[in-house]
Amino acid sequence: MSRHGESFKRSVVDSYLGGDESYASAASMHGVDAATVRKWVALYQAHGDAGLSGKYGRYDAAFRLSVLERMWEEGLSYRQTAALFNIRNASCLT
Known part of the structure; x- marks a missing residue:
């Protein structure tokens, strides 16, 4: 199970994409790692809200x-x- 919900991830992504925050400052403000913010932003930019939803599975x-x-x-x-x-x-x- 994901530690952070979709709405939390979206708020972190929105704070970064708003242009006033860097990865590090958005991460610090929300109590997560900057690499996590980078990953969430990349997923959101590539897949929209679906990129922030939980996904479980195996890849052949x-x-x-x-x-x-x-x-x-x-x-x-x-x-x-x-x-x-x-x-x-x-x-x-x-």
């Missing part, structure tokens, strides 16, 4: 391979790739 080997191939072809980071494919935890790509 064929899907993971296709994701990795796209990452390598486009020179994307693990974080960018996870956001693009709406994968919550980039470590499952390694």
